Amino acid sequence: MPMMSARRLEFDFEWRITLFTLLLLPLLISLGFWQLQRAEEKAALALSFAQKQARPPAPLASLVDRSPESLAYLPVSLEGEYRGEYFLLDNRMQGGKYGNEVLAVFELDSGELALVNRGWVRADSSRMVLPEVPVAPGRVRIKGHVYVSPGSPYLLADEPLASGWPKRIQAVEMDKIRSALDGTVFPYPVRIDALQPGALSTDWQVINVSPEKHTGYAVQWFSMAAVLALIYLLRSTNLWQLLRGRRSSNE
Numbered sequence: 001m002p003m004m005s006a007r008r009l010e011f012d013f014e015w016r017i018t019l020f021t022l023l024l025l026p027l028l029i030s031l032g033f034w035q036l037q038r039a040e041e042k043a044a045l046a047l048s049f050a051q052k053q054a055r056p057p058a059p060l061a062s063l064v065d066r067s068p069e070s071l072a073y074l075p076v077s078l079e080g081e082y083r084g085e086y087f088l089l090d091n092r093m094q095g096g097k098y099g100n101e102v103l104a105v106f107e108l109d110s111g112e113l114a115l116v117n118r119g120w121v122r123a124d125s126s127r128m129v130l131p132e133v134p135v136a137p138g139r140v141r142i143k144g145h146v147y148v149s150p151g152s153p154y155l156l157a158d159e160p161l162a163s164g165w166p167k168r169i170q171a172v173e174m175d176k177i178r179s180a181l182d183g184t185v186f187p188y189p190v191r192i193d194a195l196q197p198g199a200l201s202t203d204w205q206v207i208n209v210s211p212e213k214h215t216g217y218a219v220q221w222f223s224m225a226a227v228l229a230l231i232y233l234l235r236s237t238n239l240w241q242l243l244r245g246r247r248s249s250n251e
Contacts, residue, residue: 010238021232025225032221039214042207049073049206057143061110072148080108082136088168098125102133113181115189119200136198144192
């Protein structure tokens with residue numbers, strides 16, 4: 001290692017440390033910016049939800065030709081009755097407990113069908129016993145909001161629907177659900193509001209991670225990048241000696 005001057009900054013490159021830093025530093029910085037982007041997306045989603053929830057509920061039957069973007073989280077009203085068929089959306093956790101979400105088939109007065117997510121019920125984690133689902137009332141008027149999934153569900157295997165009712169499902173795949181029903185089905189499920197007829201436990205989460213948490217994660221990634229850069233400078237230069245020398249001269 002060559003003798004380093006105490007008057008100017010000098011580098012002593014060690015290729016392993018340099019390569020490690022060049023690979024890891026951009027990754028840490030990109031992860032920080034990615035978290036900032038996620039924070040912006042979640043903030044926009046929360047704002048969109050709040051704005052749409054301020055609108056009066058629209059009759060579901062009048063929204064058939066709307067785009068998915070305009071339908072997402074839109075308050076709606078449904079008039080008709082619950083049919084006896086329902087789907088059990090598997091592996092839904094609430095308060096640390098295993099359960100299912102109950103997606104009931106709802107027949108509108110117009111004759112069309114809708115899938116109403118009545119909420120969560122506790123279930124047997126072994127899946128040997130079906131959960132007890134309270135019977136929904138007959139003809140009712142209910143309120144809720146349209147739920148448009150932000151992406152396609154990830155499934156390990158393409159499982160066909162079982163025969164008989166209720167049908168247990170791993171994800172809401174509307175194509176399969178439509179094939180199991182004898183009628184025209186609204187293209188997206190409706191999440192029922194709390195205290196509506198037939199509602200179960202309705203702790204709907206608009207966003208699973210808040211914008212503030214994403215920002216906090218970004219700060220962590222940027223901090224790690226800064227620490228890595230500082231360690232590299234201290235290890236590969238005479239910066240520490242320069243700082244100590246300046247401090248000694250000031251004393």
